[in-house]
Amino acid sequence: MSDLQHPELPVIVIGAGPAGLAAAAQLRSRDLPFLVLEAGHVAGAAVREWSHVRLFSPWSELIDPVAAELLAGAGWTSPDPVAYPTGGAWADGYLQPLADALGDTVRLGTKVVGVAKRGRDRLVDSGREDESFTVHVETASGEERIAARAVIDASGTWTGPNPLGGDGLPALGEHAAADRIAYRIPDFAEPGTRARYAGRHVVVAGTGASAKGALIALAALADDEPSTRISWLVRRASVGAAFEGSEDDELAERGALGRRAQEAVASGPVRTLNSFRTSSVDRADDGTLTLTSMDGQVVEGVDEVIALTGFRPDLSMLSEIRLDLDPVLDAPRRLAPMIDPNVHSCGSVAPHGAKELAQPEVGFYLAGMKSYGRATSFLTLTGFEQTRSIVAEIAGDHESAARVELTLPETGVCGGSGTFDDDAVSGGCCGTSAGPELITLGLPVRTS
Ligand SMILES: Cc1cc2nc3c(=O)[nH]c(=O)nc-3n(C[C@H](O)[C@H](O)[C@H](O)COP(=O)(O)OP(=O)(O)OC[C@H]3O[C@@H](n4cnc5c(N)ncnc54)[C@H](O)[C@@H]3O)c2cc1C
Numbered sequence: 001m002s003d004l005q006h007p008e009l010p011v012i013v014i015g016a017g018p019a020g021l022a023a024a025a026q027l028r029s030r031d032l033p034f035l036v037l038e039a040g041h042v043a044g045a046a047v048r049e050w051s052h053v054r055l056f057s058p059w060s061e062l063i064d065p066v067a068a069e070l071l072a073g074a075g076w077t078s079p080d081p082v083a084y085p086t087g088g089a090w091a092d093g094y095l096q097p098l099a100d101a102l103g104d105t106v107r108l109g110t111k112v113v114g115v116a117k118r119g120r121d122r123l124v125d126s127g128r129e130d131e132s133f134t135v136h137v138e139t140a141s142g143e144e145r146i147a148a149r150a151v152i153d154a155s156g157t158w159t160g161p162n163p164l165g166g167d168g169l170p171a172l173g174e175h176a177a178a179d180r181i182a183y184r185i186p187d188f189a190e191p192g193t194r195a196r197y198a199g200r201h202v203v204v205a206g207t208g209a210s211a212k213g214a215l216i217a218l219a220a221l222a223d224d225e226p227s228t229r230i231s232w233l234v235r236r237a238s239v240g241a242a243f244e245g246s247e248d249d250e251l252a253e254r255g256a257l258g259r260r261a262q263e264a265v266a267s268g269p270v271r272t273l274n275s276f277r278t279s280s281v282d283r284a285d286d287g288t289l290t291l292t293s294m295d296g297q298v299v300e301g302v303d304e305v306i307a308l309t310g311f312r313p314d315l316s317m318l319s320e321i322r323l324d325l326d327p328v329l330d331a332p333r334r335l336a337p338m339i340d341p342n343v344h345s346c347g348s349v350a351p352h353g354a355k356e357l358a359q360p361e362v363g364f365y366l367a368g369m370k371s372y373g374r375a376t377s378f379l380t381l382t383g384f385e386q387t388r389s390i391v392a393e394i395a396g397d398h399e400s401a402a403r404v405e406l407t408l409p410e411t412g413v414c415g416g417s418g419t420f421d422d423d424a425v426s427g428g429c430c431g432t433s434a435g436p437e438l439i440t441l442g443l444p445v446r447t448s
Pocket residue numbers: 014015016017018019020037038039040043044045046047050053054055056057110111112113154155156157158159317367368369370378379380381383440441442
């Protein structure tokens with residue numbers, strides 16, 4: 001039996017991304033009332049923003065099994081399990097059909113701006129556990145309050161890219177230079193974007209997979225437009241460890257991405273600047289940018305910056321909810337040690353579920369990318385297992401909620417977000433520290 005009151009109320013799922021839609025499929029399979037609230041005007045709105053990036057996971061790792069059953073009933077044909085889709089193909093071939101199959105339980109254009117216990121701000125203890133949730137939303141036609149039995153926040157972190165500044169704050173002058181800084185991996189195949197970067201001096205900051213993808217794509221651009229210059233800003237003392245793990249990565253495409261980036265750096269027009277923690281961005285008289293690091297290194301004549309330094313969750317809509325988050329990662333405290341790049345081994349993150357994700361506010365869960373806070377090793381498969389377990393717990397099926405039904409691929413890609421320049425004291429699992437941010441991104445698709 002479920003421990004939660006108000007079985008007549010829906011479970012609210014925030015976000016119609018891969019994790020939120022998987023939660024919805026699980027809720028449907030257990031006949032629990034639910035609503036998915038999606039800020040965007042399409043399912044998978046965040047994924048669609050990186051439509052041009054090819055995933056390093058094959059289709060077999062991108063489709064929730066329960067969602068597949070639901071889709072099969074709606075006449076859907078499963079894509080080739082060994083093929084690697086782009087973000088756009090993932091959204092077209094799976095996320096949108098799934099949202100369609102879920103029908104009017106998925107409300108698009110509905111942005112959640114607040115979650116609370118009904119009639120109680122965060123301070124009030126009295127009757128708190130038995131009270132339902134209130135979810136405050138904004139739509140084109142105004143505001144609305146929706147009562148909920150439980151809330152699964154699967155709103156991702158896409159809206160919260162980290163700044164360029166080496167201390168996590170925006171560098172001095174960063175905001176003023178916003179017209180020259182991109183915080184997402186550009187679509188270099190798009191003619192306007194290509195023209196923006198071709199023949200320019202482009203700075204790439206970050207050492208995660210997205211930065212590697214950008215370096216590979218820019219190196220290819222420089223083959224066509226030899227006047228293109230690329231400066232790669234690396235916060236650590238040496239770049240070598242950023243490529244370690246590629247050989248061991250059971251995610252073959254992610255390993256290949258690392259190797260291709262290494263080749264691009266070794267043979268291409270990439271100038272690497274180590275220990276570069278950006279402190280300021282200044283605009284010169286000729287309109288170009290000058291970037292200065294905290295230890296006084298300077299990069300001049302910069303036309304464009306691509307800052308790919310990870311993401312952080314937006315917790316503002318949860319200010320009235322009692323959360324127990326790790327102070328470093330902003331991830332649920334019980335989950336944090338399993339994913340903390342300061343301490344955990346580079347082996348797979350153990351599958352986990354309701355127990356690790358539970359919050360002091362009974363019935364409230366973080367799921368998907370958002371549950372990892374600032375940690376960057378999130379895999380979609382993990383999100384599917386999280387939502388399976390959370391929904392089982394909401395349904396009162398504690399035995400199923402506690403069961404682990406997933407084996408994740410090993411990854412040779414180490415953590416290290418929290419490590420500083422000294423590789424010898426790295427907390428990274430392969431005896432090295434990786435980059436300051438290790439987001440699991442693929443390579444932008446090149447059509448030309
Ligand atoms: C470029 C890129 C490539 C990746 N490649 C892989 C890969 O190959 N393999 C892999 O396993 N993982 C990969 N990942 C990591 C991860 O699996 C994906 O990011 C995945 O999309 C995360 O799913 P999610 O549902 O948690 O979050 P999201 O996909 O971000 O979905 C969150 C949804 O919530 C909505 N939302 C946000 N705020 C609100 C709000 N306030 N109210 C209502 N709705 C809201 C958003 O519009 C969005 O639709 C990649 C990530 C990126 C960024």
